């Protein structure tokens with residue numbers, strides 16, 4: 001019997017063959033008791049994607065009375081790096097998986113040159129990589145991925161989040177898994193808009209998750225994952241757990257996180273230096289607490305300023321990075337700014353979208369970078 005998608009869209013139709021191929025590989029791996037390592041970006045979207053796939057697979061395995069072979073780890077950096085692939089190789093080389101061909105599922109990462117070396121290592125050791133991502137795709141050897149699911153491949157864009165794509169894949173693996181609301185949650189978390197978000201919001205609502213509840217859930221998740229030491233049970237309880245306990249967790253974590261976000265926003269407001277629509281903050285000197293992280297902190301100030309000024313721009317300087325939120329003046333984008341800095345300074349690196357991004361530089365260049373950027377945007 002044909003399984004209906006969670007939300008039918010043109011991009012889904014075009015990606016359908018890839019979804020089916022990935023689902024059949026993963027179901028086959030479960031039947032063969034082969035190791036499956038799920039690797040996801042450590043942000044809200046990444047966690048939604050990771051838990052959706054994990055839950056779908058675990059249920060199938062349990063129903064088959066199979067030995068558990070599925071593991072899931074968040075990635076530290078927003079890329080799949082060689083050190084991650086080395087760790088995954090170690091997981092898969094456990095003697096209990098002897099002669100089983102492993103699968104690594106990379107979620108909310110895996111489409112860019114930053115992931116290439118690690119994918120190459122997997123291929124060298126005959127480990128198949130399934131990539132589910134919504135970042136713009138760099139031209140690299142497509143054979144490094146067994147299956148690549150990304151709306152950019154079929155004329156779509158990043159608004160079809162990794163969490164939404166992963167929920168569709170999870171649905172094909174096991175349509176009974178209660179993970180459908182994670183698609184909309186991933187969209188709320190990554191602040192996307194458009195037809196997919198609208199569609200998945202309706203699906204979430206039918207499953208008892210209003211937009212208001214999803215927003216609260218996102219804030220609780222945002223704070224919980226900032227601890228960087230994951231409690232397996234707690235995360236699952238928060239995202240897919242039993243209703244009453246879930247409500248209590250949302251309240252507790254969203255409430256505590258809110259206090260810290262308010263504190264940070266107060267400090268940023270008082271210490272920002274304004275030049276017209278541009279606010280400059282020395283984020284490195286304004287943080288004593290790890291939450292919210294620099295990018296999120298700059299984003300909070302930006303969201304507040306943008307309510308009064310469409311042209312609001314926030315530049316947050318850390319000891320070796322610059323975080324940007326808002327539209328840069330003089331026709332600049334994060335990408336062109338990176339190019340200009342690269343021409344001027346050593347070891348510049350970074351990325352992002354047009355209205356958000358982070359650029360890294362050498363700590364010794366901080367003042368010179370500040371002067372250079374100030375001149376460019378004035």
Ligand SMILES: [Mn+2]
Pocket residue numbers: 041045046108134161162190
């Ligand atoms: Mn994402």
